[in-house]
Amino acid sequence: QLYKRNCKNLTNRIKKKLFENWDGFDFYDGEFIRLYLSYKSGSSLYPTIDHKISIYYGFMNDISENLICDIDNLCITKRKINSSKRTKNSI
Numbered sequence: 811q812l813y814k815r816n817c818k819n820l821t822n823r824i825k826k827k828l829f830e831n832w833d834g835f836d837f838y839d840g841e842f843i844r845l846y847l848s849y850k851s852g853s854s855l856y857p858t859i860d861h862k863i864s865i866y867y868g869f870m871n872d873i874s875e876n877l878i879c880d881i882d883n884l885c886i887t888k889r890k891i892n893s894s895k896r897t898k899n900s901i
Contacts, residue, residue: 813869820879821859828859828884837862837885846888854890864895 834844837860846855861868861883868878877883 813875814865816875817861817865817868817879820875821861821884824879824881824884825859828881828886831881832886836887836891838887838891841888843886843888852889854888854893856889857886858889858892860885860887860892860895 832844834842836843836857843855843857846853846857849856861878862885863873863878863883865878867873868875
């Protein structure tokens with residue numbers, strides 16, 4: 811839980827920079843999703859931050875929170891894609 815909380819805090823610190831540098835496209839499927847920011851945050855299309863190498867994988871493999879939360883390991887995708895990865899051990 812501590813690792814996960816640290817990752818959440820580190821990610822939140824660079825969230826603004828990530829969105830400022832974002833081109834508006836979904837990292838995984840290439841769809842332009844910037845307009846979906848006007849949707850309710852619970853929408854399956856709402857843009858969310860994803861860790862390319864997951865927090866879970868980082869914890870299980872003793873990877874530093876700083877590496878897991880580095881801006882190069884973050885991307886923006888639709889909530890439904892991010893949620894579908896929840897049960898997979900991504901890398």
